[in-house]
Structure formats: structure tokens, C-alpha cells
Amino acid sequence: MASSPLSDDTPTDSTRPQGHFDSPETIQQPRLGVVGYLRFFWRQLTSMRTALFLLLLLAIAAIPGSLVPQVSSDPNGVIQYKANNPDIAPILDQLQVFTTYSSVWFSAIYLLLFISLIGCVIPRTKYHFDALRARPPKTPARLSRLEGFTTRTAIGGPAEAVAAANALLRKSGYRTEVYDNSVSAERGYLRETGNLVFHTALIGVLAAVGIGGGFGYTGQRVIVEGYAMTNTLASYDSFNPGRFFTDAALEPFSIAVDSFVPTYEIENVSALGQPIDYVANVSTTLRGATPQKATIKVNEPLHIGGTEVYLLGNGYAPVITVKDMAGNVVFSQPTACLPQDANLRSNCIIKIPDGLAQQVGMIGFFYPTAVELSDGTLTSSYPDSINPVASFFIYTGDLGLDNGRGTNAYSLSLDNLTQIAGGKSGTPAIRLGVGDVADLPNGLGTIELTAIPRFVSLDVHHDPAQAWVLLFAVLVVIGLITSLFIPRRRVWVKVVESKNGTLTLEYAGLARGDDPGLDAAVAELADRHIDQLGAATSTTRIRVKP
Amino acid sequence: MTETLVSYSTIAVYSAMAIYALAFVMFALDLSRRVAAPVAAVGVQRAHADGSTIVLEKVDAPAGVTNAPRYLRAAMALTIMAWVLHVGAAVFRGVAAGRVPWANMFEFTLTATAIIVGVFLAVQFWQDLRFLGVFVSGFVLIALGVATVNFYVDVVPLPPALQSAWLVIHVFVASLGTGFFALGAALSIVQLLQARRAAGKAAGLRFLDTLPGADKLENMAYRMLVVGFVLWTFTLIAGAVWAERAWGRYWGWDTKEVWTFIIWTLFAGYIHARATRGWRGSRSAWLAIIGFSAVVFNFTIVNLFFKGLHAYSGL
Ligand code: HEM
Numbered sequence: 118m119a120s121s122p123l124s125d126d127t128p129t130d131s132t133r134p135q136g137h138f139d140s141p142e143t144i145q146q147p148r149l150g151v152v153g154y155l156r157f158f159w160r161q162l163t164s165m166r167t168a169l170f171l172l173l174l175l176a177i178a179a180i181p182g183s184l185v186p187q188v189s190s191d192p193n194g195v196i197q198y199k200a201n202n203p204d205i206a207p208i209l210d211q212l213q214v215f216t217t218y219s220s221v222w223f224s225a226i227y228l229l230l231f232i233s234l235i236g237c238v239i240p241r242t243k244y245h246f247d248a249l250r251a252r253p254p255k256t257p258a259r260l261s262r263l264e265g266f267t268t269r270t271a272i273g274g275p276a277e278a279v280a281a282a283n284a285l286l287r288k289s290g291y292r293t294e295v296y297d298n299s300v301s302a303e304r305g306y307l308r309e310t311g312n313l314v315f316h317t318a319l320i321g322v323l324a325a326v327g328i329g330g331g332f333g334y335t336g337q338r339v340i341v342e343g344y345a346m347t348n349t350l351a352s353y354d355s356f357n358p359g360r361f362f363t364d365a366a367l368e369p370f371s372i373a374v375d376s377f378v379p380t381y382e383i384e385n386v387s388a389l390g391q392p393i394d395y396v397a398n399v400s401t402t403l404r405g406a407t408p409q410k411a412t413i414k415v416n417e418p419l420h421i422g423g424t425e426v427y428l429l430g431n432g433y434a435p436v437i438t439v440k441d442m443a444g445n446v447v448f449s450q451p452t453a454c455l456p457q458d459a460n461l462r463s464n465c466i467i468k469i470p471d472g473l474a475q476q477v478g479m480i481g482f483f484y485p486t487a488v489e490l491s492d493g494t495l496t497s498s499y500p501d502s503i504n505p506v507a508s509f510f511i512y513t514g515d516l517g518l519d520n521g522r523g524t525n526a527y528s529l530s531l532d533n534l535t536q537i538a539g540g541k542s543g544t545p546a547i548r549l550g551v552g553d554v555a556d557l558p559n560g561l562g563t564i565e566l567t568a569i570p571r572f573v574s575l576d577v578h579h580d581p582a583q584a585w586v587l588l589f590a591v592l593v594v595i596g597l598i599t600s601l602f603i604p605r606r607r608v609w610v611k612v613v614e615s616k617n618g619t620l621t622l623e624y625a626g627l628a629r630g631d632d633p634g635l636d637a638a639v640a641e642l643a644d645r646h647i648d649q650l651g652a653a654t655s656t657t658r659i660r661v662k663p
Numbered sequence: 664m665t666e667t668l669v670s671y672s673t674i675a676v677y678s679a680m681a682i683y684a685l686a687f688v689m690f691a692l693d694l695s696r697r698v699a700a701p702v703a704a705v706g707v708q709r710a711h712a713d714g715s716t717i718v719l720e721k722v723d724a725p726a727g728v729t730n731a732p733r734y735l736r737a738a739m740a741l742t743i744m745a746w747v748l749h750v751g752a753a754v755f756r757g758v759a760a761g762r763v764p765w766a767n768m769f770e771f772t773l774t775a776t777a778i779i780v781g782v783f784l785a786v787q788f789w790q791d792l793r794f795l796g797v798f799v800s801g802f803v804l805i806a807l808g809v810a811t812v813n814f815y816v817d818v819v820p821l822p823p824a825l826q827s828a829w830l831v832i833h834v835f836v837a838s839l840g841t842g843f844f845a846l847g848a849a850l851s852i853v854q855l856l857q858a859r860r861a862a863g864k865a866a867g868l869r870f871l872d873t874l875p876g877a878d879k880l881e882n883m884a885y886r887m888l889v890v891g892f893v894l895w896t897f898t899l900i901a902g903a904v905w906a907e908r909a910w911g912r913y914w915g916w917d918t919k920e921v922w923t924f925i926i927w928t929l930f931a932g933y934i935h936a937r938a939t940r941g942w943r944g945s946r947s948a949w950l951a952i953i954g955f956s957a958v959v960f961n962f963t964i965v966n967l968f969f970k971g972l973h974a975y976s977g978l
Binding site: 165166168169172173175176179180182183184186187189190191194217218326335382385387388391392393394395414415416417418425427429576578583586587590591593594597598601631633 | 816817818819820821822823824826827882885886889892893896897900903904907908909910911912913914915916917918921922924925928929931932935936938939940941942950965969970
């Protein structure tokens with residue numbers, strides 16, 4: 118890469134992009150004044166060195182978030198981590214390590230980087246526009262100092278030789294300018310254009326994520342086969358609105374889960390029971406229109422009115438029916454049990470505050486394919502429902518539902534409860550197969566395992582900016598490829614008349630940026646030029662490769 | 664049927680490893696026997712015109728073969744043989760499983776290393792990088808050894824989250840990118856050695872005299888790494904598109920996403936370093952090496968020990 122004294126436009130060397138500044142090597146003036154200081158800091162911030170520093174800092178700053186569980190992606194992991202590491206957890210909490218990617222320090226780094234980026238792109242864009250309109254620079258006096266320098270001889274008039282070179286270069290996509298007996302040509306402005314598109318599109322990605330994402334929401338909902346949800350705030354189990362979310366973003370649709378059909382591996386012995394396919398068959402209704410059948414699969418979300426619905430989880434929701442001694446049904450509904458392992462051994466919580474002589478709480482354990490271990494406990498050996506068994510620990514006392522505090526449906530506070538079946542209560546846990554009925558201890562009533570439908574857990578996402586993010590991401594790639602692989606180069610052809618009437622044709626080039634093909638391009642130009650001129654005498658063709 | 668194909672695959676891997684080992688030895692012998700040709704003038708002389716005659720001399724340091732071409736030729740032939748077996752192993756595995764052979768760590772290592780060697784062989788058509796053979800064959804041998812001993816799993820069907828065209832695209836492009844990063848990092852290592860030797864510090868390594876100079880190596884490394892960077896950028900985006908389909912969000916700072924991002928940022932840093940005064944040369948070479956180390960780290964440590972959604976190692 119020749120660094121040459123020829124750069125007409127920037128004081129920096131030619132291997133460097135135009136229109137950006139290096140940070141000053143030394144701080145020159147102590148007395149700058151407010152404006153001076155501001156300008157000085159702006160220059161510092163938008164310098165290449167700062168950009169590099171911030172990029173590397175960003176890479177380092179991203180590391181802690183991968184070492185420590187994050188609230189956003191693994192909230193239970195965070196709770197566990199805090200329990201296991203009581204000494205350093207508070208310090209990490211203070212440092213916002215559990216929320217690394219929204220922490221003050223991480224945000225500060227990327228925001229500074231993007232301010233730097235904007236401060237860098239704007240002047241370069243302006244510069245580039247000027248460069249696009251500028252004429253290729255004057256032909257240097259001594260081409261022999263440049264890259265790929267080669268000469269040919271020909272006979273004929275210099276004017277024709279210049280005109281032919283000019284035409285040839287234009288045809289090859291160069292912008293040309295004729296100076297006396299020479300042609301000056303430049304091409305590859307697209308390289309800088311690509312670079313600017315790339316950097317601008319990065320800003321676009323961040324803006325689309327940061328601003329556009331704020332108008333969306335995500336919500337989770339567990340639905341049992343045969344049940345439905347409507348897209349309203351109240352129907353979600355959990356809901357995360359974006360910063361600018363309003364209820365208007367909730368499309369009026371409803372989804373009924375007709376059935377959930379899992380497929381498990383049954384032949385390959387090294388993968389028995391591994392899930393092969395999950396299909397949720399649903400009926401959707403949008404804005405009161407007629408219901409439509411649809412399926413949701415992993416990797417195949419449902420699109421409904423600008424909203425995406427994903428199938429993220431599934432499990433069993435046994436229907437438990439509890440009757441009092443008189444045979445009145447006091448509780449009968451499916452209860453989603455949380456899967457604990459790949460064979461869907463699952464746990465669930467049932468709370469019956471009213472209808473029986475005492476408040477009753479139950480911890481249920483569900484085994485879709487129950488097998489008994491040597492110590493008498495059950496486990497599940499296969500995820501499909503082949504030998505389903507549910508067993509229950511039963512508690513009576515105060516469920517703690519009356520104090521007005523919200524409680525978690527998936528946990529039972531044992532503080533004010535007495536265990537009356539299972540564990541150390543002296544009475545064995547109640548075990549039921551489908552259709553089995555058992556008496557509750559203390560003459561409370563009966564319990565039946567009525568049916569075992571499955572549940573799916575659906576994630577509902579609405580992100581109006583998603584398409585923008587993708588668009589900018591595609592621009593990032595296009596800009597990147599353009600700016601890395603399109604050579605930006607200058608080429609000169611000079612015609613020198615010798616005393617004996619022949620013409621000496623000189624060719625040379627100058628790379629701007631990485632340009633492995635420059636020498637070959639100059640040589641090819643020379644060959645084609647001489648071919649066109651014809652009637653060449655004593656042409657010496659020697660290619661130079663560095 | 665499946666078992667037969669799997670056993671073919673296994674036999675092919677072990678044979679490939681044996682031949683890579685031989686190739687490694689040959690490459691090493693080649694380097695150890697190399698001595699710069701005594702007449703090698705160094706540097707490029709510019710053309711000088713006198714009258715109508717043009718004398719153009721291109722006298723580069725003879726990159727590559729001087730005294731020991733036999734070893735190098737043998738090493739390359741062995742590498743090609745091993746590679747054919749290696750590709751065969753991946754293909755048998757894929758046919759046995761009825762899908763692309765990169766759905767768990769064993770398969771991924773098998774295929775990615777085949778791609779690395781493939782990239783190494785392919786770039787020879789364009790640039791003589793045979794002197795990197797020691798690095799490539801050694802690296803691939805170690806990776807295959809770890810894969811067959813520690814990562815091996817039987818053929819199992821794809822879990823639903825992996826049943827996607829993006830498995831084919833995202834993972835393949837990531838492996839391709841890794842191949843270019845590997846060569847770029849290897850060139851950067853030689854570049855650093857070359858710079859030390861030029862500074863009079865690496866006295867023992869006489870074979871360096873037969874290799875291109877630090878500047879040339881830096882340019883070659885740059886060309887490898889920018890190709891790798893483009894592929895990696897695509898990997899990142901394709902991963903986000905896939906995550907959107909499979910997990911319901913395109914970006915969630917999952918550990919694997921974090922490390923892919925870190926690698927991307929490191930190489931963006933590398934590219935900027937090359938355009939920043941004071942960072943060209945050895946500093947940017949170190950960045951390239953750190954970047955590739957992060958790629959290896961992402962594939963090994965992050966896959967095996969970090970918790971996240973990318974739990975597809977099969978182990
Ligand atoms: C989010 C932060 C940034 C990222 C990810 C990034 C990434 C990149 C990448 C990948 C390239 C090489 C591809 C190309 O030429 O288009 C590049 C080149 C370049 N970037 Fe950035 N950049 C960032 C910020 C900046 C900033 C703040 C500046 C201004 C100081 C800057 C100035 C440049 C320049 C001048 C080049 C051309 C270098 C060359 O031609 O070798 N970048 N950037």
C-alpha cells in the first residue's frame with residue numbers, strides 16, 4: 118500500500134478513510150475556553166482511537182453478563198445464584214451485574230460508541246458527497262513511484278492514445294479527467310458509500326431496537342387443551358409492555374387450544390422419549406370474524422394481526438375433582454403442573470379455600486409414565502402419558518389467601534398448614550390413576566383424578582419495529598460487503614512522445630485502502646489499451662506482483 | 664443401516680486423524696528443513712526504464728519451497744487424502760442421521776474442522792499458504808481427538824427447536840467464518856514471529872526466512888479475517904432471525920448470543936485497529952489472535968459450562 122504525497126484531499130495518508138480525525142497526539146493548548154473544550158472533547162470522542170477503545174471496552178463489558186445469570190433471561194438462576202453466593206451477590210447487585218445489558222455502565226459504553234459513530238458518520242457523509250462531485254486529481258509528475266507502474270510503446274498520435282485510454286477507463290467504470298497528455302481516473306466511490314451505509318445502518322439497528330421496540334409487548338399465557346384466551350391485559354399470566362406501550366397495541370383476537378399433539382421418539386434406543394415434534398392445533402378469531410383453524414409449532418409461530426404467537430412450553434394439567442362428604446363438587450379444574458425433567462415428572466399446587474370443613478392445600482406430583490424406584494418413590498420414565506399417576510401431599514390450615522396479599526399460584530406457603538397426608542404425617546400420600554377416587558383424610562371428602570389434558574405455554578409478541586431491525590441488519594451486511602470488497606483506486610495513463618516518433622505509454626495506480634488486485638488491474642488496462650491502439654512496436658509485457 | 668453408516672463414519676474419522684498426524688509431521692519436517700535460498704534477494708525492485716527497453720525485476724523472497732519440497736508436497740498430498748476421508752466421515756454421519764451433520768458438539772466439531780481444512784486447501788489456489796499446514800493439521804487433529812473422545816454421542820433425532828432451515832444456514836456459515844478466522848489468526852501468529860525476528864529476537868526460527876515478511880503476512884491475515892468477519896456478521900443476523908422463530912425473540916443476551924456478539928465486536932475492533940495510527944502491525948495481530956481465541960472459547964467452554972438456551976451439545 119503506497120503512502121504517497123499525492124493525496125489532494127486529506128492531510129492523512131491514502132490508506133486511511135477520508136474525513137475522520139485522529140485524536141491529537143498531544144494536548145496543545147491549556148487555554149481553550151468552553152467552546153474550545155467542547156470542540157476538543159468532541160474531536161476526542163469522534164476519533165478513530167476512541168471508537169476502537171470503546172469497541173474493545175464493549176466486548177469486555179459484555180463478559181460479566183455471560184458469567185452470572187441475568188434477570189432478563191434466567192430470573193430463577195439469579196435467585197439461586199444469590200442464595201449460593203450470599204457474600205458477593207449484594208456487591209454484584211450494586212454493580213448491576215445481574216442486569217448487565219441494561220446497566221448504567223454497559224449503556225454508557227454503547228451510547229458513547231454510538232454518539233461517536235454519529236459524530237463520525239456525519240462529517241464523512243458530507244465529505245463523501247463533495248468527493249463524489251470532485252474531479253479526479255491531477256496526474257502526478259512521476260508515475261514511476263506509484264504502484265503497478267508499467268509502460269508500453271506504440272506509434273501514432275498522442276491525442277488518439279489519450280482518447281482511447283479515456284474511453285477504455287470510462288467503460289470500466291472509472292470517472293476520468295483528461296489533463297494535457299494524460300488521463301486521471303478514479304473508481305470505487307461505492308466503497309466509501311458502503312462504509313457509510315454500514316455505519317448508518319448500525320445506528321438504524323440501535324434506533325429501531327431502542328425506540329421501535331418500546332411500542333411492543335410480550336406476554337405469556339398457559340392454556341389447557343379445550344380452553345381459550347383473549348388478547349387483553351387481564352388474560353396474561355405475565356406481561357412485559359414496552360416503554361411506549363398503550364392498550365391499543367393489543368389486537369383483539371382470541372386463541373382456543375383445541376389439542377396439543379406431541380410426538381416422541383419410540384424406536385431409536387439412544388433417544389427414547391426425546392421430543393420430535395410439538396403441534397398445537399388452535400382456532401383463532403380476529404376482530405369477531407369467523408374462527409380459523411391453525412397450528413403453532415416450535416419454529417413456526419402463528420401470525421395473527423401483526424402479532425406473533427409462539428409455542429414455548431408444554432406439560433400436563435391434570436383435572437382434579439374434589440367433593441365434600443355430601444358429594445357436592447367443591448373443586449374441579451385442570452391444574453398446570455410444572456415439568457421438572459425431560460420425562461415430564463411435574464409438580465403442581467392446588468388450593469381449596471372454600472367448600473370443605475377446612476382450607477385445604479395440596480402439592481401434587483404427576484408422573485405421565487410412572488415407575489416405582491427401589492425406595493418406593495415414583496418417577497417418570499417416559500414423557501408421554503402411558504401409565505399416568507398423580508400423588509398428593511395434603512395440608513389443612515390457613516392458606517394465607519385472605520390477607521389481601523397477592524400469592525403465587527405455583528407455590529404454597531406451608532407456614533400455617535398442617536400436613537395430613539404424605540411425608541411425615543403418618544398417612545401415606547394419596548396416589549391416583551385416571552378415574553381413581555380416594556377419600557381425603559379426616560373425613561374431609563373425596564378426590565378424583567378425572568382427566569389429564571395437556572397445557573401449552575404461549576408467548577405472544579408484538580414488535581412493530583422488528584421489520585425495521587431486519588431491514589437495517591440487511592443494510593449492514595450489504596454495506597459491509599461493499600465497503601470491504603470493492604476496491605477504491607486511482608489509475609493514470611500518461612502519453613509521452615519520444616524523439617523518434619514513438620509513444621511511450623505510462624500506467625500506474627494508487628490504492629485507497631486494501632486493494633490486492635491493483636497491480637493486475639493496471640497491467641490489464643495497459644494490455645487492453647495497447648491492443649486497441651494496435652500497431653505496437655517492441656512491447657514489453659512484464660507483470661509486477663508485489 | 665444407521666449403525667453401518669455410523670461405523671463407516673467412525674472408521675473414516677480415525678483414518679483421517681492418522682493421516683492428519685502424518686501430514687502434521689511432514690509439515691513440521693518441512694519447516695525444520697527450510698533454509699532460505701542463498702541467492703534470494705529480498706524486496707521488490709521497481710521498474711526502471713532506459714530508452715525503449717523496460718527492465719522489470721520482481722524478486723520476492725521465495726515464499727515457500729526451497730530445500731525441502733518433498734516434505735511439503737507429501738504433507739499436502741496427505742492432507743488432501745485425510746480431508747477426503749474427513750468429509751466422507753461427515754457425510755456418512757449426515758446420511759446416518761438423515762439430516763445435516765452439525766446438530767451436536769461432536770458433529771459440529773467434525774464438520775467445522777472439515778470446513779477449516781477445506782478453506783485451507785481452497786485458498787492455496789489463490790495464495791500459497793502451505794506454510795500454515797502445521798498449524799491447520801495440528802489444530803484439526805487436536806479438535807478431532809477431543810471430539811471423538813469427549814464429545815461423541817450417538818445419532819439422535821433433532822429436537823423441535825433445531826428443526827429449521829436456519830440450522831443449515833446459520834451453523835454452516837458460522838463454521839465457514841471460523842475457517843477464515845483460524846487461517847487469519849495463524850497468519851497473525853506467524854506475523855508476530857516475523858516481527859520479533861526482524862527485531863532480532865527470534866533467532867532460532869530459521870524457517871521464518873523463507874516465509875513472507877510481517878507486512879505481507881499482515882495483509883494476508885487481513886484478507887482472511889475480513890472474509891471471516893462478513894460471514895460472522897451474517898451468522899449473527901441469521902442467528903437472530905432463527906431465535907425469533909424458535910424462541911420468540913430475536914435477541915435476548917443468551918450466553919451464546921453474548922459471546923457471538925463479543926467475537927463480532929473484537930473483530931470490528933481489529934478492522935478499526937488496522938485503520939488507526941499506532942495500532943497497525945503487532946497490536947492488531949494480537950487482536951486477531953484474541954478474537955480467534957474467543958471463537959474457540961465460545962465453542963468449547965461456553966457450550967459446555969455456561970448455562971443458556973443453546974443447550975444442544977448433546978452431552
Ligand atoms: C458501533 C460501533 C462501530 C462498529 C460496530 C463499526 C464497525 C466497522 C466495521 C465492521 C468496519 C469495516 C467495514 C467497513 O469498512 O465498512 C468499519 C470501518 C470503519 N469505521 Fe467503524 N464501526 C463503529 C464505529 C465507528 C466509529 C465511531 C467511527 C469513527 C471514528 C468509525 C469509523 C470507521 C472508519 C473510518 C472505517 C473504515 C476503516 C477502513 O476502511 O479500514 N467506526 N467499522
